Structure formats: C-alpha cells, structure tokens
Amino acid sequence: MFQLQARTVAEVEIRKSRFIAVLLPVESREQALRELAAIRQRWPDARHYCAVLLCDGDSMLDDDGEPSGTAAKPMYNVLRHKDIVNVLAVVVRYFGGIKLGAGGLVRAYTQAVNAALAEARLLPLRRMRRMQLAVDFADEARLRHACREMGLAVSGQRYAERVWLGVELPDDEWQARLAELADRMAGALEAKPDD
Template identity: 35%
Template sequence: MKHFYIISRAGSGEIVEKKSRFIANVYPVKSEEEASLYIEKARKKYWDARHNCYAMVIGAHDEVQRCSDDGEPSGTAGKPILEVIHGRQLHNCLIIVTRYFGGVLLGTGGLVRAYTSAAIEGLSDAGIKEQLTGSKISLTFDYSNLAKIQHISAQLGLELEEVSYTDRITASVMAVPDTAAEFIAQVTDNTSGQAELNVEDGVLIYRDADAGEILHM
C-alpha cells in the first residue's frame, strides 16, 4: 500500500528567539512554479524582513527538493526546514520561514533550532492528510440487510456513501486494503452472500493524519 502525507490546509506560525521574529508559512504545492509564486509573494509581503528562507519537497518520490538560506549562514535555515519536511514524511509541501532580525546574533546552533521550531510551529497550524491507495467497494443489497451492513461499516470505521434507495439499496465505501478485505468478508458472511459487491482497486484515499479517519472529498 503506497502512502504519503500532504498538506490539506495552509498554515502559519510564529516564534520569537532573542528578539528575532520567525514567521512560518506552510503551503500545499504541486509544482516548483507554484512554489515560486508563494516565495515571491512572501518576499513582497515581508519586504522589510532580513531573510525569507524556505524548503520544498514535491512529487511522490521527492523528484523536486529545494531549500534556501537566503543570506543566513550556509546550512542554518533552509536545510533545517527541509529536514522538518522529511521528518514528517511530507510531499508536495513548501515551508517559508521569514526572519525579522532582533539585533542579537543567535549563532549557528541557535539559528538551526529557531528555523526548525518555526517550521514545526507552522505545520502545527496546517492541515495534514495521508494519501493512500485503497479500494472503492460498491454494494447492492436488500433492505433486510441494511442494518447488518451499517453495523459492519461502523465497526470498521467506514461510512456508507452514495446511498440510493430503489427496489434494492446501492451504496459504496472507501477503504484501505486490509480493511477492505475484512469488510468484504464480513458482508459476504453476514448476508449469506446475497449482497452484490464490486471492488475497484487503486483508488486514492485520504485520511486525516491525526484522527485516522477517511476524509470525504
């Protein structure tokens, strides 16, 4: 099962370290060109800031990885931000950290800690979702089996979607492979094979990174 984490909602955060302000902005991006637009906007918005450092990781296989210290000592800003992105296993993510210098030098270690902390603060405000490859299971069943299927779905943390009531009931669920297999087995067993099931594999599924609940998009 292939999976990785992506930004579902932009976020921002700020820390102050020895009078220097570090403002982090986190964005979901699908290309380097899109990331460049956000970086340029940050430079215009924070035109009076000393530094606008950033890091990005784009693509399911990290095809694009870029970072910039923007005038800070080499390796003290962009790389720490990039390491935060990698540490969270994020893809298609851009983090920009703007620094307003407070008049006190932080030193190499202090800068690394500050940019790392700011990036983490920005991510704490952003929405993060897990993208997985799963299955869409379409069902057709009799009304007499509705309560059973609703119970099975609830027990496995799934939700019946696209429900239609005609002479029979049709519905669908989205599930990761292990859960899909268990759902199919239980539905087949509890309906004595009367429920008709059609399984479409290779479907993209999104789960809330914290709650673990499938997001309906």
C-alpha cells in the same frame, strides 16, 4: 506520507528576532516560486526568506543569506521527519539585533517550522498506480459501472480494437483491486501499466 490541507502560518520570537513560518500545499516548482514571491511582497522588509520545497520529485533548499546549513536544512529535516510532501515551507526572518550563532539558528528555524506544523491539518497521501484496462466494446458500460462501485475514477478512454479505460488504483492494494475487477468482468479484462 502526508500533505497539508491548507496554508498554515505561525510566528516565534527568539532573542528579539521574529521567525514567521508559512507552510503551503503546492503541486509544482512554478507554483512554489509564485507563492515565494507573494510571501516576499507580504513581508517586504524582512531580512531573510529561507525556503524548502518538497514536491513530486522536485526539491529546493534556499538559506537566502543565512550561514549554509543553518536554515533550509533544518526546515527540510522537520518536513522529512514528519513525512510531508507537496509542500513549500518558508520562514521569514526579521533580525532583532542579537546574533544567534549557527546552533541558535538551527534551533530557531526548526522551532518555527514545528510551530506551523502544530497548527496544520495533515491529510494522509495515498500513492496511486495508473493502469490501462481493456474490454470489448459491449463490456465498456459494465467495466465503468464496476469501477464506479469500487470507487475508482476513470481518467480517460481510448477506442481501438477494444475500449481502453485509464484508472488509478491504490498502490498498496492494486493487485487485489485488479483481481476484483477481473472477477467482475468474468476474466474478460486486459490490464497494463499506464506509461
């Protein structure tokens, strides 16, 4: 999976219609709706603002008045094919007076998003698994040091009968990383998934 490093904008003209594709990294639907409102203000006299959101289990497809399935669905297909997440894609259309037909619209919206992606810098996104690790109080500093050496960020702590530290492990190698931590702690480590 990939995500955008930064906002990307590209424009294509097809039979006198302008298609301005804007791709933005987003973290939530609320942020996406704010960005969409800002795009509508930036190009206030456009005819359509077709949008696709793919974000952390949330999605949105909006043809914004274009015939159903001719705008958002092709945009969605491009993003899914490129395996991009945490993204808002908006294509702003200025109608040029010539109707494109359903097939022409599908090609135009696909081309606009592809043009923006050609300018984009994509970052690989690594899925992480959150875990809670417990050690005796005397071993807390040693566990924190081991996490730091392994490049694992500690995301919180809870003190009870033992010290519990929250960490994120790369999902594709969490078992090996957990085994390495247990070795460093001489087996005195308890681990459970973070609910």
